[in-house]
Amino acid sequence: MKNICFYFQLHQPLRLKRYRFFDIGQDHYYFDDFQVEDRIRTVVEQAYLPANRTIAEMIRSSNGKFKCAFSISGVVLEQLEQFAPEVIDSFKELAKTHCVEFLAQPYAHSLASVFDAAEFEMQVEMHAAKIHDLFGVTPTAFANSELIYSDEIGELIYKMGYRTALIEEAKHVMGWKSPNYVYSHSYQPKLKLLVRNLKLSEDIYLRFSNPSWTDFPLTAEKYIHWIASSPQEEKIFNLWMGYETFGQLQRFESGIFDFLKAIPYYAMEHQIGFVLPSDAAKKAEPAAALQSPYPISWWGHEKDLSPWNGNDLQHEALQKLYSVGERVRLCQDKPLLHDWLEIQSAEHFRYMSHKDAFGTNYETAYDAFMNYMNVLADFLERVDAQYPTTIDNEELNELLKTINNQAKEIEELETKLKKLKSRKKD
Amino acid sequence: MFGWEFPPHILGGLGTASYGLTRGMAEQHDMELVFVIPKPHGDEDQSFLKIIGACNVPVVWKENDWHHVNQRIGHMMHPDEYFWLRNGIKYNYSRIYTNDLGCIDFSGRYPDNLIEEISNYEAVASVLAHQMQFDIIHSHDWLTYPAGVFAKQITGKPLVVHVHATDFDRSRGQVNPTVYSIEKRGMDAADHIITVSNLTRKIVIEKYHQDPRKITTVHNAVEPLPDAGSFTKTPRRDKVVTFLGRITMQKGPEYFVEAAYRVLQRTDGVRFVMAGSGDMMNAMINLVAKRGIADRFHFTGFLKGRQVHEMLAESDVYIMPSVSEPFGISPLEAMQVGTPTIISKQSGCAEILTHAIKTDYWDIDAMADAIYSIVKYPAMYDSLRNLGRDEVNAIRWYDAGMKVRSIYNSVLHY
Numbered sequence: 151m152k153n154i155c156f157y158f159q160l161h162q163p164l165r166l167k168r169y170r171f172f173d174i175g176q177d178h179y180y181f182d183d184f185q186v187e188d189r190i191r192t193v194v195e196q197a198y199l200p201a202n203r204t205i206a207e208m209i210r211s212s213n214g215k216f217k218c219a220f221s222i223s224g225v226v227l228e229q230l231e232q233f234a235p236e237v238i239d240s241f242k243e244l245a246k247t248h249c250v251e252f253l254a255q256p257y258a259h260s261l262a263s264v265f266d267a268a269e270f271e272m273q274v275e276m277h278a279a280k281i282h283d284l285f286g287v288t289p290t291a292f293a294n295s296e297l298i299y300s301d302e303i304g305e306l307i308y309k310m311g312y313r314t315a316l317i318e319e320a321k322h323v324m325g326w327k328s329p330n331y332v333y334s335h336s337y338q339p340k341l342k343l344l345v346r347n348l349k350l351s352e353d354i355y356l357r358f359s360n361p362s363w364t365d366f367p368l369t370a371e372k373y374i375h376w377i378a379s380s381p382q383e384e385k386i387f388n389l390w391m392g393y394e395t396f397g398q399l400q401r402f403e404s405g406i407f408d409f410l411k412a413i414p415y416y417a418m419e420h421q422i423g424f425v426l427p428s429d430a431a432k433k434a435e436p437a438a439a440l441q442s443p444y445p446i447s448w449w450g451h452e453k454d455l456s457p458w459n460g461n462d463l464q465h466e467a468l469q470k471l472y473s474v475g476e477r478v479r480l481c482q483d484k485p486l487l488h489d490w491l492e493i494q495s496a497e498h499f500r501y502m503s504h505k506d507a508f509g510t511n512y513e514t515a516y517d518a519f520m521n522y523m524n525v526l527a528d529f530l531e532r533v534d535a536q537y538p539t540t541i542d543n544e545e546l547n548e549l550l551k552t553i554n555n556q557a558k559e560i561e562e563l564e565t566k567l568k569k570l571k572s573r574k575k576d
Numbered sequence: 577m578f579g580w581e582f583p584p585h586i587l588g589g590l591g592t593a594s595y596g597l598t599r600g601m602a603e604q605h606d607m608e609l610v611f612v613i614p615k616p617h618g619d620e621d622q623s624f625l626k627i628i629g630a631c632n633v634p635v636v637w638k639e640n641d642w643h644h645v646n647q648r649i650g651h652m653m654h655p656d657e658y659f660w661l662r663n664g665i666k667y668n669y670s671r672i673y674t675n676d677l678g679c680i681d682f683s684g685r686y687p688d689n690l691i692e693e694i695s696n697y698e699a700v701a702s703v704l705a706h707q708m709q710f711d712i713i714h715s716h717d718w719l720t721y722p723a724g725v726f727a728k729q730i731t732g733k734p735l736v737v738h739v740h741a742t743d744f745d746r747s748r749g750q751v752n753p754t755v756y757s758i759e760k761r762g763m764d765a766a767d768h769i770i771t772v773s774n775l776t777r778k779i780v781i782e783k784y785h786q787d788p789r790k791i792t793t794v795h796n797a798v799e800p801l802p803d804a805g806s807f808t809k810t811p812r813r814d815k816v817v818t819f820l821g822r823i824t825m826q827k828g829p830e831y832f833v834e835a836a837y838r839v840l841q842r843t844d845g846v847r848f849v850m851a852g853s854g855d856m857m858n859a860m861i862n863l864v865a866k867r868g869i870a871d872r873f874h875f876t877g878f879l880k881g882r883q884v885h886e887m888l889a890e891s892d893v894y895i896m897p898s899v900s901e902p903f904g905i906s907p908l909e910a911m912q913v914g915t916p917t918i919i920s921k922q923s924g925c926a927e928i929l930t931h932a933i934k935t936d937y938w939d940i941d942a943m944a945d946a947i948y949s950i951v952k953y954p955a956m957y958d959s960l961r962n963l964g965r966d967e968v969n970a971i972r973w974y975d976a977g978m979k980v981r982s983i984y985n986s987v988l989h990y
Contacts, residue, residue: 170941170942170944170945171842171944171945171948171949172842172941172944461959462958462959463956463959465955466953466954466955466956504930504963514930514934516931516933516956516959519953519955519956520945520946523949523953523956524945
């Protein structure tokens with residue numbers, strides 16, 4: 151039996167406000183609240199809410215046969231809690247049906263998996279805890295920000311206990327192989343890899359309403375027929391896209407919601423089922439091991455890191471940011487730690503790209519770089535104010551340990567003292 | 577072509593642009609160019625076109641013998657050509673003061689009696705129009721529009737006017753009615769109008785009420801600098817930020833001073849240089865003193881030739897905060913020697929550059945921010961330097977020449 155595995159990604163960065171260099175050291179608030187609220191409300195009303203309603207209805211009318219997975223970044227969860235709590239509620243409702251799965255990812259939708267392994271682990275744990283708090287489930291499958299994956303990252307997530315990871319159909323990794331099988335990590339055979347079906351995914355999020363496309367108009371019947379007529383051995387079809395596809399990238403008027411609703415109907419007609427990533431990986435035996443020595447992602451033609459780390463500007467910004475990772479993790483200051491997460495969102499670096507600054511609110515890559523670096527300069531000053539850079543991390547760690555242990559030691563000594571005193575009385 | 581300036585003796589960007597464009601057009605082998613300027617010096621590069629000096633064209637019939645003519649103007653024009661052109665005199669211009677050859681003395685600059693010089697140039701055009709063979713008339717800038725219009729009236733050949741600037745750019749809106757009427761008459765009579773940027777195109781449509789269908793933008797380019805590698809940057813402790821150009825209202829020098837003041841409040845290790853001269857220079861010196869930044873702000877006076885490129889190459893940032901710049905070729909020159917550039921969005925060249933920082937001319941905060949980040953972050957400096965140089969080297973006069981050619985073809989109905 152063939153299965154479709156739907157997975158939707160939700161993420162919106164916290165946009166930075168215009169931050170001039172005069173503000174460095176004067177103003178420690180970096181975000182453009184108006185823009186953030188406006189953007190989140192728009193995407194909620196156009197996409198998230200109607201799409202959630204549609205999926206709830208599909209689950210109900212298919213008697214729980216329809217299933218899909220979500221990966222929601224911590225950053226967007228916080229925005230939803232603040233500006234659109236009704237979306238959180240509607241995800242809670244979906245969670246109750248047990249037909250949806252929530253995937254793990256770094257909390258800030260960051261590039262930490264490539265630049266700072268310790269930060270990456272911390273963020274994944276933080277995100278899992280947040281998902282558990284909200285929806286009462288713990289993620290078991292992993293979908294990195296922008297589906298970034300390499301052998302090294304695979305090993306990291308394997309060590310953290312994840313047994314399923316989602317990756318992109320990148321030609322230089324897949325070669326002639328079909329994405330419609332389950333694969334495994336190159337040297338950790340227990341970590342199974344699901345591969346996005348690029349063509350079928352793009353048909354929905356990129357081409358659905360494009361009248362110059364030869365297959366326009368796309369109907370659910372035609373679409374399911376493509377899947378049904380694939381070779382017998384191909385069992386799993388991974389259709390992954392951003393959740394804003396429904397209602398924002400493809401407008402309501404294009405009929406995208408009706409298309410989605412009709413899918414389970416035609417799928418059942420062709421004996422095609424739906425499956426969640428974790429279950430899909432559990433059931434199937436891997437067809438082969440995939441090697442990916444260099445990181446791949448789900449953007450661009452190259453499917454690499456170049457949208458975020460492709461030019462000198464991005465390189466410098468990322469280096470500066472992650473050079474203080476260890477130091478920041480020693481800090482206790484809550485607002486500082488929160489800002490640390492927010493300024494890691496991958497989009498801030500995407501906007502500095504000369505060739506592919508998707509969704510940017512800046513006029514040029516240079517503009518994005520200037521603004522970000524001013525914010526970062528202020529942030530670094532704040533980190534410095536917590537613990538001066540003259541002390542190196544190891545020394546600082548020792549000092550902190552001593553300070554933190556002091557309390558314990560005093561406690562221990564006091565109990566000893568009490569004991570001795572009581573003994574004396576006797 | 578009618579022009580006013582041609583290198584090496586130039587007073588502004590018009591001469592540079594005329595040279596580059598004709599040079600690019602000359603690469604088309606079926607193109608023959610004759611360029612008329614008021615007063616050649618004899619050392620112009622004539623390898624790819626023919627230059628006629630208006631000061632050597634007779635407008636009043638005077639009898640002279642061959643040897644006398646040869647002695648007087650032989651170094652610039654063959655005497656036979658003089659006698660041949662003399663046959664083109666059809667009107668009585670004896671009201672104009674002429675010399676012993678029947679020629680008019682031109683200054684070739686921008687003198688106080690500029691309007692008179694323009695109409696004298698028109699007289700010369702009538703002689704040339706009657707005597708010479710050509711397919712198309714191309715007039716560069718308003719000074720030569722009357723000549724072009726007259727030549728068109730005489731021959732019926734199509735006229736293309738090339739707008740390098742309008743009086744609205746030069747005067748920040750305080751337009752001189754005489755100049756405006758000359759410009760408007762030229763544009764009205766033209767079969768096609770070429771503007772150097774979309775910004776200028778918009779002005780021509782809105783202020784001169786021209787039909788958008790007969791206006792095409794052909795962006796300027798920049799001549800490759802053969803000795804770009806010979807300009808080096810001396811390592812120094814302080815970063816240098818440079819403004820280079822005429823210190824006049826049009827160029828927005830006061831915004832540069834204000835931005836400098838903002839940068840210096842937060843950082844030291846930056847020096848500011850204002851190179852050039854102009855009617856606002858003293859006002860700027862006063863402003864610098866008033867802001868109390870005179871120790872870090874320097875004036876060099878007028879620079880020319882190689883000095884310009886040397887100054888640009890020595891700078892860490894070049895800035896052009898022009899209030900209204902039809903094109904602005906100097907940022908391209910700065911980028912050729914690898915200097916990161918900040919330009920105002922009100923400059924025509926902003927339309928074709930991506931690896932330059934663009935701000936509004938009045939937005940001194942943005943300007944200061946850009947200066948700060950270029951001097952502070954090596955990645956910013958290196959990106960702008962390397963990508964900017966590559967970008968500018970890809971902008972070629974040949975392509976501009978091809979665009980002009982297609983306009984010619986359309987007005988000739990080929």
